[in-house]
Amino acid sequence: MxxxxxxxxxxxxxxxxxxxxxxxxxxxxxxxxxxxxxxxxxxxxxxxxxxxxxxxxxxxxxxxxxxxxxxxxxxxxxxxxxxxxxxxxxxxxxxxxxxxxxxxxxxxxxxxxxxxxxxxxxQNRYNEPSQKIRQIIVSGELGPLLCMKAVVTWHRSEQYYTESGWRGKWATEGGGVLINQTIHTLDLLQWFGGEITSVKGKVSTDVLDDVIEVEDSAHACITFADGVKGLFYGTNAYPVNSPVELELVFEQGTLLQRRDCLYLWQDGREKLLCEPGTVTNGGKSYWGTGHQLLxxxxxxxxxxxxxxxLDGREGIKALEIIADIYRSSDSRKLPVTAAAILSN
Incomplete structure (x- = not known):
């Protein structure tokens, strides 16, 4: 070879x-x-x-x-x-x-x-919980997907932005928590939910407004073509990096991801479906284990x-959600550079 x-x-x-x-x-x-x-x-x-x-x-x-x-x-x-x-x-x-x-x-x-x-x-598409969730959706074994939510509560310090020279600026980062930290979670939501028909959301800078141009917090309601509703919240204003939480409600059960473990809640009982793999690739724990697999x-x-x-047409989908959240937020509170991004 x-x-x-x-x-x-x-x-x-x-x-x-x-x-x-x-x-x-x-x-x-x-x-x-x-x-x-x-x-x-x-x-x-x-x-x-x-x-x-x-x-x-x-x-x-x-x-x-x-x-x-x-x-x-x-x-x-x-x-x-x-x-x-x-x-x-x-x-x-x-x-x-x-x-x-x-x-x-x-x-x-x-x-x-x-x-x-x-x-x-x-890379989060390659993590075992994500693969299992996708498999359950495609197989229909829990019936139709009804709704889902995702919560990302992480921390980024002032130093994280000031030492980089490019983070925290519209022209060089392209946004804040949405495009840098929570884009992986938004990508998973659209991978699970499929075609999106509407996105309505808000962005704000709750903690570092004197340090960065971009948002450190955002939330959105997402409607998918088959009627599934998605609720998203993400922030860099939490004091620690808390594990991402996902919940997917089906007609016949609920999947919950907590601390990178996937559980099934069904008939009043909770069952562990899979646990996270060990990070051995030199990465930070919140990056997951999917890089090597991808x-x-x-x-x-x-x-x-x-x-x-996972090509350009797949990669652009999360960016389109982010653009829609910015577009539906209060553009009067965003700088001129942000308005230019939205016009694209």
Whole structure:
């Protein structure tokens, strides 16, 4: 088997999950890494045994690079992805696909023209509770899905934003808690519920309004095409990172995810269906365990010549929900830069 050569652009906190996943696979090899921070790139290359390049454009013409992993800040995703796809490279990008829907569509169009494939990292779809929930919905074993809710109560400090240089700003992050932290949960809601017919929501900055331009809290009511109602609440204003809570009510039972365990409540009794896997990939606990599974699946699709299922058209769906929440919120309280995002 000829190994697929990989490069990682962006050597920050999320990059080790990608590097470790590549190292764990047969038929894949991390060849190079690129980062605007020379010291960070050097440390990363020493740790993972790859070379560094000062400019990602150097990767585009190299025949030993087949796959490019984008682990960069949000605002860099679009141009980097388009450049790599235009060069015929496969691209696996961290969420969000882009800072707004218009840019995400440009990436998807570039993927349509490219010899390379595009994949988007929504790793929570690969977590065992998510897979089990999806299986139950598709099988219909609990009858029709009636309604569901999701609650994300996390914490982000002032330092988290001030040290980054790009977080907390509309132009570079594309939003706040919606696009950075809770986008995974919104993606799960639409994956479970299917086509969406309406979204109504509100955003606010409850704690860090003197630090960030964007929201730290949001809630929304989502209506799906088959009549399912979804309720969502997310915030970065909680003092700790509490586990994500999900509830899905079916005609014949209720699924509840608490502390990454999935339970079935039926006939007055609660039954444990699955427990979380152990995080062994170097990531933070709230990132889940799905990165390695997703990356392995992406590479398997490439080797088999099959189209990867979590592509640009799937990746854009959560961004569309976020845009709808912003649009339905009180736009008079949002800065002009936010209005520009909504217009897309």
């Amino acid at each position: 000829t190994a697929l050569g990989a490069a990682i652009i962006g050597c920050g906190a999320i990059a080790p999950l990608h590097a470790n996943a590549i190292a764990a696979m047969e038929g894949a090899r991390l060849v190079a890494a690129a980062d605007s921070n020379d010291a960070q790139a050097a440390a990363f290359s020493t740790l993972y045994g790859c070379e560094t390049v000062p400019d990602y454009h150097e990767l585009l013409e190299r025949k030993d690079i087949d796959v490019v992993h984008l682990c960069t800040p949000h605002y860099l995703h679009a141009q980097m992805a388009i450049d790599c796809l235009n060069a015929g490279k496969h691209v696996l990008t961290e969420k969000p696909l882009a800072v707004d829907v218009a840019a995400a569509r440009r990436i998807t169009e570039a993927a349509d023209r490219s010899k390379g494939q595009l994949g988007v990292v929504f 990356i392995k699946d992406f590479y398997q699709h490439l080797r088999d010549g099959r189209k990867f299922w």
